[in-house]
Amino acid sequence: MFENKVAYITGGTKGIGFGTAKILLENGISVAFSGRKEEDVRNAENDLKKxxxxxxxxxxxxxKFEDEENAVKQIVDKFGRLDYxxxxxxxxxxxxxxxxxxxEWNSMIETNLTGVFYTLKASVEELKKSEGYYITVASLAGANFFENGAGYNASKFGVVGFTQAAMIDLRKYNIKSTVIMPGSVATNFNDHVPNDKDSWKIQPEDMGNLILDLLKTNPRVLPSKIEFRASQPK
Structure with missing residues (x-):
């Protein structure tokens, strides 16, 4: 069912993005991914080409909106289309x-919230052509506020609201939209180094498999907002 399908993953050099890229590639989907640092992008690309x-x-x-416009252009130039x-x-x-x-405030709002808009804005015409799927990765912090989290909460609450409203705007074009709100994930987020003590957490490949399941879902139904947490939190 994924013949000739093409996905674009932002933040794909490690963590959730990299784990998702692996799962999608293993299931026959062509994958473009982005990152801010050339070295990280090339290292991840070499690993994924295995x-x-x-x-x-x-x-x-x-x-930077122009960066995302250029990313979409590169994807279409190479693969001819963009689906996910x-x-x-x-x-x-x-x-x-x-x-x-x-x-610090601006970096979170610009990356976590404005970035998801820029990515969609740059790609929406291609998604109309393919009747594609737009998925955002928010956080349980997009529903649950906590001490020391004001900036992060603001950005992730924003992603949840943005994606839900975008879903209504885009479904008339047969574009599906889902926001995923994961809890604790074993990634390098916030300078954490994944280790054996993270075995209870959601793994990046778990997120990849969830996204793959969404892409397999019958087009007549839409899981528009998903809370995704570890079953046995520590």
Whole structure:
């Protein structure tokens, strides 16, 4: 069912994005992914090519609309189409609001929230052509506020609301939209180094399999918002 299908994953050099790229490639989907650093993109691209040659690494900063426009152009030039968007790029700074800098606030809003808009804005005409699927990776922090999380909460609450509203705007074009809200994931987020103690957490490949299941779902139904958590949290 995935013959000739093409996905674009932002923040794809590690963590959820990289794990999802592996799952999609293993299931016959061509994958383009992006990251901000050339070295990280090339290293990830080389690793993913061990699975399939149908992969394209792109240097793009989702905070820059022209970067995302260029990314979509590269994808269409190489693969001829674009079917699936996984807007995954994100970062977090966790401080009391009185200690958070303007730069830290802006970096979260620009990456986590404005970035998902830029990615969709750059790709929406291609998604109309393919009657594709737009998936955003938010967080349980998009529904549950917590101490030291004001900036991160604001960005992820925004992603949830944005995706839900975009879903209504886009379904008239037969474009599906889903926001996924994961809990604890074993990734490098916030400078964490994944280790054996993370075995209870959601693994990046678990997110990839969830996304694959969404892409397999009958087009007549739409799981528009998904909370995804570890079954046995520590």
């Amino acid at each position: 699975i399939s040659e149908n992969v394209l690494g792109i240097v793009s900063d989702v905070r 968007i996984i807007a995954n790029a994100g970062l977090g700074h966790f401080k009391p609001i009185d200690q958070m800098s303007v730069e």
